[in-house]
Each structure stands twice: as C-alpha cells, then as structure tokens.
Amino acid sequence: MSKKIILSAALFLFLIDFFCWKEVFALTSNNDLKIDFLDVGQGDSAFIRTPEDHQIIIDGGPDTSLLKKLSAVMPFWDRSIDLVILTHPESDHMQGLLDLLKIYKADYILWTGVKKNAPEYDAWTSILEKQKKMGAKIIIADAGQEIKAGNVLIDTLYPLQNMEGKDMKNTSNDTCVVSKLIFGKNSFLFTGDISSAAEKEITGSGENLLSDVLKVAHHGSKYSTSDLFLEYVKPKIAVISVGAKNTYGHPTPEVLQRLENFGIKILRTDKDGDINLMSDGKNINIIKNY
Numbered sequence: 001m002s003k004k005i006i007l008s009a010a011l012f013l014f015l016i017d018f019f020c021w022k023e024v025f026a027l028t029s030n031n032d033l034k035i036d037f038l039d040v041g042q043g044d045s046a047f048i049r050t051p052e053d054h055q056i057i058i059d060g061g062p063d064t065s066l067l068k069k070l071s072a073v074m075p076f077w078d079r080s081i082d083l084v085i086l087t088h089p090e091s092d093h094m095q096g097l098l099d100l101l102k103i104y105k106a107d108y109i110l111w112t113g114v115k116k117n118a119p120e121y122d123a124w125t126s127i128l129e130k131q132k133k134m135g136a137k138i139i140i141a142d143a144g145q146e147i148k149a150g151n152v153l154i155d156t157l158y159p160l161q162n163m164e165g166k167d168m169k170n171t172s173n174d175t176c177v178v179s180k181l182i183f184g185k186n187s188f189l190f191t192g193d194i195s196s197a198a199e200k201e202i203t204g205s206g207e208n209l210l211s212d213v214l215k216v217a218h219h220g221s222k223y224s225t226s227d228l229f230l231e232y233v234k235p236k237i238a239v240i241s242v243g244a245k246n247t248y249g250h251p252t253p254e255v256l257q258r259l260e261n262f263g264i265k266i267l268r269t270d271k272d273g274d275i276n277l278m279s280d281g282k283n284i285n286i287i288k289n290y
C-alpha cells in the first residue's frame, strides 16, 4: 500500500472512532439514575450509575460475570468505582467483588466487618488491606448512616448496631447491610439475604421503608419477604436475583404468591436476564438495552 492510502485509511478510522465516542457520550449524558440488577446466576450484584456519573456496586455475585458485564459498559480507561457495598461475606455475593477489586480501585467500601472462617473471607480481608493502601476508605455499616452521591442518597437501615469483629460461624445472612437508595421521589431497597426475623427488626426500627423497588431478600427464599415486610415497603416492583439452575428451589412458590397477593410486578434475573431500571426522580422505567 502506498503511504497516501495508509494515511487516508488512518484518517478514516480516526473519524469513525471519533463519531462512535461522540455517540456514546450522547447516550450516557443525561440526568437519569440507572440501576442494573445483573444476571450473575445464583447470587446478587447490582451496578448503579447516578446522574452525576458516580458508580456504585452492591454485591459482586458468585463469579467473574460482574467483571465481564462491567467491561462491556464502562470505558476501558475508567478503573475506579466510587462505592462498593458488600452486604455480607458469603460467596454468592462476594466472589465477584474479589475479582473486581483486583483490577478496579474503590474510593469507599462499605461492609459489616463480621468475621468468618473461610478461605474466600481471608481473600476479602487481604483485598481490603490492598485497597486501603491505594487510598480506599473502609466504612463499617451501622443503621443511620447516610451516604450522598450527588443527588442520590444511600441510607443504611441495617444492621441496627455495629457488627465489626462479631464471629459468624454458620451464616451471616441476618447481619446483611440493608440500604435504601433515594433519588427524588423514587426509592430502591436492597436487602441482601436477610430472613423475616431481620425484616421484623427493621420494621420495628421506625425507619421509613416505603420503596418503589424491592430487591427481594435471599433469592426468593420462603424464610424472607414476609407479609409484614411487604406491608411496610409497599413496592411496585420486586426484583429477584436468582440462578436458573439452583438446588434451593429459589424463588419459592410461597414468596411468588405473597408478591402476587400484593399486586407487585415481579422481575427475575433467571427469566429476564439483566434487569435495567432507569429513574428520572419521578418515574421508573424498565429499559431493554440502554
């Protein structure tokens, strides 16, 4: 090829690239809050982008799915996350964060600080140390905390007391960080894997639980999502993060029935794949392919 042809080809490619990026910027610069409940199989992971472009991740799912999905939506030069929340240190919520935090730097990491005896738990605490050295601030969850990300507010509702250092021998489900994300008139409740016992404690805490969207606790286990809790939360949409193949029978017919009794729209990652919600602060839309 002559020099002239090579130069013309390079210019052509540059222009295509330039217009592509212009298009990407045009698509992403708006005033909406985006919440993606990611289809990560049997586990939980949500990716949140605020109108001011803060990036927040709540749980990381059981494998590398989160990392793959993030690299598809985040530009390659952006390797930082503003806030990472680990609801509780169990594999189906934590494993994906271990992979994520090897590559991405977090500004803030919020978790309960409970202790567990498991290899993946040790991997988590050593990653936290590395992130701290890189400047991350570690926040121990405690009800009453408020985190502000632009116009988005994240309220910690549970645990009701600081759990740092508490030894969790069997399950840490009822130590989960429960947070309510508020944007304008819209709100979203993230419940991790809490059982109805913890739900009852939260309803007794006096906090305003009303939320438009409820991330159903514990993948639709029948021991969560009680009638009492639904009466307090009154969600319009329930999101169940669950694997198509799971040995637990999640989501259980009992929970599906309770949600139906309350007339709540049910979205499920095992059937719907990634669930993308967009809020302008007044209305929530379910989006297919941003």
Ligand SMILES: [Zn+2]
Binding pocket: 043, 044, 090, 092, 093, 192, 193, 218, 219
């Ligand atoms: Zn779980």
